[in-house]
Amino acid sequence: MDKKIIEVDQVVIKFAGDSGDGMQLTGTQFSNTSALIGDDVSTFPDYPAEIRAPQGTVGGVSGFQLNFGKKVDTPGDFADVLVAMNPAALKANVVWAKDGATIIIDTDAFTDKNFVKAGCNEEKLKEIYNDFNVIEAPITSLTKESLKDSGLDAKSMVRSKNMFALGMVYCIFDRPMEHSVTFLEKKFAKKPAVAEANIKVLKDGFNYAVTIHAMPSYRVHSSTIEKGVYRNVNGNTATAWGLLAAAEKANLPFFLGSYPITPASEILVEIEKRRDLGAKAFQAEDEIGGIMTSIGAAFAGHLAATSTSGPGLALKGEALGLAVITELPLVVVNVQRGGPSTGLPTKTEQSDLFQALFGRNGESPVPVIAASTPSNCFNYAFEAAKIALEHMTPVVLLTDGFIANGTEPWKIPAMKDMPEITTQFIGKDTKEYLPYLRDKKMVRKWAVPGMKGYEHRIGGLEKMEVTGNVSYVPENHEAMSIERDEKVKNIVNDIPELEIEGNKDAEVLVVGWGSTYGHLTTAVREMNEAGTKVAHAHFNYINPLPKNTADVLSKYKEIIVFELNLGQFAKYLRMMHPNNHYEYYDKIQGLPLTVTEIKEKVNQILEQL
């Protein structure tokens, strides 16, 4: 039989199995290999909150979706290829497979017992076979067969079955296996037998796919990407590195006070590793300890940060107010997840916007910025630190589970090209230090313990203008409240203006903020390519909003605000710029937007115009 060759710009693959089946690793390997050979890649790991949810159940399905090829900005809406290691994985993911998609199933796992665990009927599940190109492969038994002479026990053998699936998918997309072979050799350097077994299974999977000929082959058009040195990075690592980069650029030691919380823990874990850069990571006894130690370190002259997710930000609220009133530089990273309360710890959401903007007692203005892709978490973490240090204020950086865990290839920046950061330390020759004397931008100077002659006291009580002494004078409190507010408003002069993407004479503007960028830009680009007039404005700076926001928004007949909450940014825009009409598109399912639903919404609005 001749192989069908399908030429495409992008392909979406989803690996799905039990949470112990190694699907995250399999997906990561495919992504890394694709990136290494020059594809654009975007990934979306989607896993349950339970570490080992009951085997074989839909609740225990762990998935890893990736999109690769040319101009990839999202992990894709629907999969071209779905690998389902058991019935539950198929049941949970078949709705996310394109019509006619190739579905590879491990027939060994499609047993009566597993159909019951998945809560589905074999007959019914098999009906879907008509709509898809289903490859039934006895992956588990072939893996065992492959390793029968390895000397490994049955359990260890079966553990390699994800490599068989990976080998098959490598074959379909004509990917080289060297990268994964090297990876396995490194990972199991101390267990050469296990390394050898995994490599053998990987190759046997590849060869099996060659032999059965039954599946289509794809030729994916690679991107013509900018020259440079690249690596893969996820949002959490990029955030940690952005903070370290800012510390180096500002010539300051770095301190992170943090408490483990999903999906932000990786930031703490990464900084803990960075003793080599002199970074001090402090795992506190709770969220409040995380931010308070950071405030202490800021008082002592460090670039300080704390990392958390929504519930942690709630606990940090009072301390964040302390950083506001003492006017110390501090970065608070909130990797958002589904809420309220514990909510959906491993799923993504943008519903902490109001908490970041307003979730404190008193008049407590805080600059808020949001990263929009895994790799630009680096730039916005850097930017958050720069604003904090240059304006002597705490800054909230919002990311979310989607970009925090998602990866993409990243052209590695050079430190010499990063913007300069000017710290606000008091000049050594200053005769008298007045802690709350402000410059034109309303920014105070920073003196830290150890500096001779500048001993001073700060704290959470309202303080007198200029001197910082405790003051209950009514007019002073009003003056200081206004000064703190003005100081944050002034940041607008130091941030870039909003840029518009897409069709120049569109009447409809798609608006988003943070992690929805990839889906919105893809939808708008595809609509523009198809001749539909629509433009896109994406916000990374939330407070203050860019200077030209009013100008931009006033140009459009319709503004549609897409976000993963119940309309928080739309409501904020309506408050700040009330003269426009805002159409909401809200989604709150713990999932990212899809390009399809964005297009549908835009088309619906266009029809009404």
Added chain:
Amino acid sequence: MADTQYTFKDFKSDQEIRWCPGCGDIAILMSVQKAMAKLDHKKEDYAVISGIGCSSRFPYYMNTYGFHGIHGRAGVLASGVKTANPKLSVWQITGDGDGLAIGGNHFIHEIRRNMNLNIILFNNQIYGLTKGQYSPTSLFGQVTKSSPYGTIEQPFHPGELVIGARGKFFARTIDSKVAETVDILVEADKHKGASVVEILQNCVIYNNGAHNAITSKETRDDNQLWLKHGESMIFGKEKNKGLVLDGLNLKVVTIGENGITKDDILVHDAHQELPYVHLALINMNVADGFPVAFGIIRSVEAPTYEVLLEEQIKDVQSKSKIKNVDDLLHSGNTWTV
């Protein structure tokens, strides 16, 4: 050695003291200022950190670097300052409400970490700044604004918490005993690790005389045992009472009675790692017929957090190939397009 000789006046700020007349805090402020003048640190290397409460106003009255934080969080604020700059002499000022109620979690953890902090716990067994509610050290049955029928809660003994958190240094003193307090504070600062000094403080407004059974002229000699490392545990007006071990328990005896001589009296060993005798000393109280123990009850050397951290940084730096952020960004798998 510091290049300047200080007097306690060098540590006074220009701010008017706003504690109530007769407040025990005023004497403690004097003791801290005197202790700092005796120590070898430069003035700019002191950081005085507090939470919220009457005692937490303390930093404003000190002419040092100071930070008045938020309720209960002095311990973590101080921990951040010390971790960032281990060269500083960091003094945490806290009370029984701030340190043991809302800040109780931080209290045990900072002790467990054994960071080199001076934790000065003002214990007046009441909430002063919120006007007279019971605290975690208020006595069982104590009538206060928030316990009009008497509390039905058992109090914490701060020293017992310190031992429970595997603390290495615990001392107890009285606000009005300035000379003794100064000596203890100096030793607390010299001790490398988390040094907890409990100061029995009198709140003249909401809990006046709370410590009278211990501190009044009539009873103080019989009810106070001032411990000194290496010295016998002798107390009483006639200096003829002492402590002995009776099985696993402490017992008060009189020298000259029942054949007891001075040699039978326990000698205080503050450096003993096993905490059992220290714990027994900490828990002695007047109601059970014991004197209350004062002085440095426990002082045991152990590695401190900030030193271990600095050592770890040096060690990792000597081994890692990553020397700057450019190195970091290029570490691991990269490829060139």
